[in-house]
Amino acid sequence: MGNQILLVDDDVELLDAFKDSLEIRGYDVITAINGMDAFEMFQKNQPCITFMDIKMPKMDGYTSFSKIKGMYNDAKVVFVSGQQNIEKSEIAKNNGIIEIFEKPVSSEKIVKTIQENGC
């Protein structure tokens, strides 16, 4: 498991701002723009922690999470969402999602979560 941080969101502007906020704090950031992309990126780089949007084209956050978790049991994934499905979120919580944040989330909270998970 590397020390990279994977950011996943279909809103490219938000993704860029998010990436900047972590990079200026010295983190190694990689990005993906949908669930499918994220799964591939995870397989390739095995990041330390992943921050993922839920509503995305091609593959949503829930599916991507379950696929990643199915392959890497110790994967650390955080949902950052504008709108969540309560049932599916419950399932994700029971399956080891670290945290579910609602947008807009402060950089402080993100950094704190990264530190807590030892990345």
Added chain:
Amino acid sequence: MNIKTKIIFLSFIIPSILGMFVGITVYYTSNDIQDSFKSFVFDFQSDQNDLYEIRFNMLEVTEHIFANIVSSNIVSSNIVSSNIVSSNIVISNSNFEKMYFHANSFSNRSQNSNDLKQIQLSEQITQNVNQMEQTSSEIISILERLSELNIKLESSEKTFMQISEDDTKFSKIYLHNGLILNLIEAITRIHLIDTDQEFSEYSHIKEKISSIFWSVDEKKIIDEITNITDEILSNKITLSQKLSEFKIIDNKFKNLLINSNEIIKVELQIAEDKLQDSINQSILILFLVVIITVGFSVMICTFFAQRFLKPLEKLTDATSKVSKGNFDVTFDKFGDDEFGKLSKSFELMLDSIKTSQEKVEEQDELLQIKNLKLEAEILEKQKKLLKAERFSAIGELSARIAHDIRNPLGIIRTSMENIKVKPNDPEFVKKSMVRCDNAIRRITHQIEEVMDFLRDSPLNLKNVGLSDLLKSIISELEVPDGIKIILPTNDAIVLGDKVKLQSLFYNLIINAIQKLEDNGIITIKIFNEYDSMVKITIEDDGESISDDIILQIFEPLFTTKLKGTGLGLAGTKKIVEQHRGRISVTNDPVTFTVFLPTLK
């Protein structure tokens, strides 16, 4: 008696009377015809029978006559022939009796039948029978006389032969002996052969004998013989005359009887005519009876129908009065038939209607009050329902807006925090500021979209050139590199609100771009061939829209996109309808078609 019974009674009695009349008439006519026909046939058969009998007896008589003639010629058996003749006379007489009997019965029927020909025939038959009887009795008397003469001649000849023998003994007249023998031979030959030659020979010998001298005895016997022979000859001549007469009568009679069949057939003809007459007569009677009875039954039925229907008319009048709202109806009693019962129940009904109408009026007021209350309740409930619907719609819309606004808010928040971390890097600050600016613009657009849909701002109508409008929209859009937009080469001017039309086409084009994602071709066409409309199509070569989606694509809050209010196409439709145009979508390729009014 009730109407059912009356109708049954009438329907029974009229055909019964009719049937009785017809039956009796037919019975009598047919009996008459049968009787007269039978009597005619009987007469015809009796006539035929009588004529047959007459003919049979006539033939018998003729046969006997000729039998007598044959027998009377045989000289040697004169005694026998005389007996035959007398017996034949008896037979002939009985035949004539029978003939008379049948002729009389035929004559009697002829008098009855009134047929002139038949009467003539019967007269002729009777006359012929008379003639025949007379002639035959004459013939018979001649034959009797002939037979007597033959006997005489025979005895004379015997005497002569005796004398001749004596002469021969005494040789007295020996020389004349040969001549006498010649005479006897001549006489015998006349009897047997009876021709002119024998007759002339006999006459010749007779002359010779008379010229010679005879003794007294001889003279006496010779005269006797010649006299008898002469008489026989003269009788024979008469007989031949009578026979020819008889033959003529016989022939006449035969012809008469042969023709008689033709004549009496007239009877059958008459019978047939009479039969036809009777049939015609019965048909006429039948016809008359039918006409009379039909007329009679029509009269009866009309009378009873009027009687039966009069109460019904009164009741109809009464019901029409009641239907107009007049309940004060009175009418006479109609007896105890159905109409009587109907009128009674009608009266009862009227009473109950009167009372129930009063009740109805009371209840009507109550109902009206209740109705008003209910209407108020319904109105209130509808209001509540509308409110609930509105709340649910507002809830959904709010969730959408919240979601769509969270992302730009996230951008603003993160960018602001970034600036706080690196305030001294001017480029970084600028980059972050631009991001904030864009995010604010996104939020503004979202809010405008919602407001556009919700606001009913009036149209600011102007002539809008579509080509220019489309070009300006495209220039403001950030079109991805892989997507090509083909604009129309022609132009059209529509009467519309420029701002709203801009929003309309902006939405349709941005939808197509978002649908194609990274690459594809969008083709926009303008069609001018319609009367007061312009057709604009926006076509893309992307995936087709599934059937369940295509039906609700213009409904508010419907969206397949993960981001968006779901008001884009709904707002588009609203703008088109405000312009009194039409919008629709079809697949293969995906084409949005807009009709907008033009200046024409």
